[in-house]
Amino acid sequence: MEVRLADNVIAVGGATSGLGLAITERLIEEGAIVLGFARSRDKLKALATKHGDRFISHPADTQDNIAVRKLGEAMIDYKIAGCVFNTGGPPTGSVSELSMQDWDTAYASTLRWKIALTGHLLPMFRKRKSGKLLYLESVSIKQPIDNLVLSNTMRAAVAGFVKTLSREEGENGIRANILAPGYHATSRITAVLDKAAQLKDASRETVEKEFLAGVPTGKMGNPDDFAAMAAFLLSPLAEYITGQTISVDGGLVRHITG
Numbered sequence: 334m335e336v337r338l339a340d341n342v343i344a345v346g347g348a349t350s351g352l353g354l355a356i357t358e359r360l361i362e363e364g365a366i367v368l369g370f371a372r373s374r375d376k377l378k379a380l381a382t383k384h385g386d387r388f389i390s391h392p393a394d395t396q397d398n399i400a401v402r403k404l405g406e407a408m409i410d411y412k413i414a415g416c417v418f419n420t421g422g423p424p425t426g427s428v429s430e431l432s433m434q435d436w437d438t439a440y441a442s443t444l445r446w447k448i449a450l451t452g453h454l455l456p457m458f459r460k461r462k463s464g465k466l467l468y469l470e471s472v473s474i475k476q477p478i479d480n481l482v483l484s485n486t487m488r489a490a491v492a493g494f495v496k497t498l499s500r501e502e503g504e505n506g507i508r509a510n511i512l513a514p515g516y517h518a519t520s521r522i523t524a525v526l527d528k529a530a531q532l533k534d535a536s537r538e539t540v541e542k543e544f545l546a547g548v549p550t551g552k553m554g555n556p557d558d559f560a561a562m563a564a565f566l567l568s569p570l571a572e573y574i575t576g577q578t579i580s581v582d583g584g585l586v587r588h589i590t591g
Contacts, residue, residue, distance in 0.1 A: 339363070339365070344413045345369050345370070346417055346418055348371050349373050352517060353469070356559075356563045370393045370404055389411065396442055405453025412457070414465065415466065418467065418469065423483035439487050444487050444494075447494070462506035465567045465568075466507065471514060472514065472582045476585070478525075480525075495578075496576050499576030512579055512581060515548065515580065516545070516553050516554060517555070518555065548583040554583060559581050
């Protein structure tokens with residue numbers, strides 16, 4: 334299916350690894366130009382070398398307020414058509430083992446920068462009467478995951494922000510949605526599985542089987558398939574979709590609406 338993204342500039346966070354990298358590669362395949370942001374200069378440089386003028390490198394630490402402002406300015410200069418808000422998730426942990434510093438850091442890394450960067454982009458999108466905002470979160474928005482209280486809490490806050498944003502900005506042509514991945518074959522799920530194995534004093538293989546027992550498809554998600562959904566939501570084909578949290582989880586979430 335042609336998603337009509339040729340020569341659109343799309344910003345992608347966490348562009349150098351995991352789901353962010355898969356989305357970057359898919360968008361370029363669809364003819365878009367990607368403004369990729371991440372902390373690793375070397376990995377960004379490698380992508381720029383690989384894709385040439387189809388990839389714009391922008392090193393940025395999203396927990397640095399000045400860096401976020403400069404990132405927003407760069408996106409405005411390049412007249413982006415959409416933005417994928419994505420970085421690594423907060424660390425694993427239970428309520429009893431986390432400090433207030435952990436909570437403050439999770440707020441900065443999972444919620445605050447997304448609100449700030451969105452604020453930088455809205456005036457441009459309002460003036461243009463179009464703009465796609467896509468937030469990569471987790472199925473923990475819909476169904477809390479054990480030992481991930483920081484993610485469960487902060488990503489739910491993102492959902493409240495995005496739903497409100499979609500209602501306030503819909504008449505301005507701005508579309509805001511969330512993609513909520515389940516268990517995909519990335520370094521993030523590796524960390525979650527390793528932590529669970531440690532807590533249970535079990536093998537990694539045993540824990541992975543336990544996790545997948547709750548997934549009707551019985552397997553980890555393919556990041557490339559996830560990226561296809563992201564490309565669709567960033568495209569003109571998704572013009573009438575906004576304010577949604579869409580699970581891509583192999584059927585993991587048990588709620589009747591998914």
